Amino acid sequence: MKVSLFITCLTDLYAPTVGMAVVKTLEHFGCQVDFPADQTCCGQPAFNNGYPEHARTLAQRMIEVFKKADYIVTPSGSCCAMIRDHYPHLFADDEVHQPEALEFVGRTYEFIEFLTKILKVDLTPYRLPEPVDFTYHYTCHLRGLEMTGDPCIGLLRQIGNCRFVPLEKAEQCCGFGGTFATKYPDISGAIVRDKVQCGNRTRAQVMIVNDGGCAMNIGGAGHRYGSTFAVRHAAEIIATALEGGKDNARR
Amino acid sequence: MPVAEPHKKVAPPRLALPVFVPDFMASASAQSANESLHTALDNSVTKKDYSRRTMLAALPDADALRALAGNIKRHTLDHLDYYLELLEKNVVAHGGQVHFAADSQQANDLVIAIARRTSSHLIVKSKSMVSEEMELNHALEAAGLEVVETDLGEFILQVDQSHPSHLVMPVIHMRAMEIGKVFAAHFKVPYTDDPPTLAEMARVYLRNRFNEADMGISGVNFAIAETGSVCLCTNEGNGRMCTTRPRIHVAIMGMEKVIPAMEDLPVFLKLLARSASGQTLTQYTNIITGPKRPDEHDGPEEFHLIIMDNGRSRILAGDYRDTLRCIRCGACLNACPIYRKVGGHTYGSIYPGPIGALITPLFNGLAKHKHLPHASSLCGACYEACPVKINIPEMLILMRRDQVRTGITSRAERWIFDLWTWGLRHRWSYRWGQVVQRLVLRRFPAKDQWIAKLPGPVAGWTRVRDFPRPPRHDFRYLWKEHQAAKQATHGRGATP
């Protein structure tokens, strides 16, 4: 299966190891991963701030760059939701580009979604070297993907040594919201402090956050106010478990 | 159809919605630091949000019900003139009177005219958001009439001379201690903060006022066109007292409150109480059709229905028609992370929370409330909660677009987005941007790879949290390394 990775600009610069974890996981399950180097941004910031024409320009570029891909997989829920929820509308009155856009949308998946819906992976044969308690922040844009927290939690729970601890107000936004975080820092700060406190109360060592922006936000607040957990993308946990190979299987 | 009294003096142009807190940013900053408010709101609205989820999850197919409710509202709004005429016809057929008010001033004048004609002096009121929109109490008092709010929350606000901060729980911002102080001063009794004692005080006082009142004013949750009935949902029973005890009953509604038929009502009743308060049904659900009949003992002699526009037909004609589906259940407020941190007053008008952030600018103009559509993380919790499926985040984005198009957004910001988009249209400029970002950011002092203070556009970010220091190598670099390593193991040409 040929899979093209859409890394997203934040992950490219700030969390490259998440990208590598995605690559390793996909390759482990037999995907032929490629990385179209021409990719830039899906246009989400422009769209959300009220510049649909700008977003459209970038959307068209995305579609062009990933033209040859069978599947497009991205580790960021919000970028995937941008494509899924808004690309169809961006090309709604454009008969020329709309079919292409819809077809592109149909090939695009969020990482966990791809693992569970397309690859239907089974992680039960794998385990982490050390026991880890993890909690899970339900990133908001998964709402748009009609995917509750469960697929990711369920997937991680298959891994040996990986124990789930529920998070209070898990579905409450972390306060990132793109430019919102810098335009309204006081509100955003109050919301993310709440998230850090809820995370600390779980006593988990890891909080799973499957979105680049939210991870920067919760991680940054965690460092500022003192968190007892590390922020990780699910791909990082999965890749670590896979590294051990099946030989490491529990029981 | 009776018309409003002509105005005596030329009034200054007024806003469709009164504005109580003019400075959004100052209020937002203050409330964001107010941790006791956050705790109070978590104990009330966040809890209500969870009871809503539980209640809806227990319905066989809540999502289909919400879709149905949304579609009924959409259909009604698409044929609003037809249903309003049908409503008028049927109210009149049952002996009621219908008045149309173009704006809140006309609506106030209508109420005053009815009071004068019927020699009404004391007016009791049940909770109604549209009357808040009209600042009805002020208008009635200015006309020399006495008006008493009878919903406990609204009564407290009237005594305290303050404003509601939630659509269904108006005094959510006050603690029992504060209410105790207000009552002690008002009733001239010793201070207590015991909620049942406070409620009893209000109850005894209000009982007498119900008996003495000439006129009762209520809002309308749903007006049923087919039967000419109005439906009122309350939890305290005061609505029933207001609409049956006095001689005159005046019901006031925004023109979007009409629904086609009685068979549509249960759809909304099922959703309203569950969404608002996690109840299966409100304690009192009254369906009122016209005044007292000749053979009946109870009920008012006259029934008036005031249908107010106040900017709604303008909203109806534009891109934001869906906002008129709102049944004012407050679920979007309870679900909203922003509301949970800033409370209701920060939004400035009587309509707070996500729906308020949309309709306040629609009523008063986009330039007047330019922060409201932006002060949202677009998380979508409101859309998920809304029983009539108003896509609030999508419309907030639309409103941001309209701000850009009408020049309300600063020239600097528009220029930044032009430049940003241009930069992302080319691989080289994207790469260049990333490299510059990394070089610049890596010059700032960092602790454990986190930067504590940054200037310029990201200063806001580091005011409340740290910023990640970009690692030495980006993904592209790691990818190349990975490819090279694979080639080395598999031999040349093994990877495409």
Ligand code: SF4
């Ligand atoms: S927008 Fe929806 S959720 Fe919010 S108050 Fe109106 S009906 Fe309720």
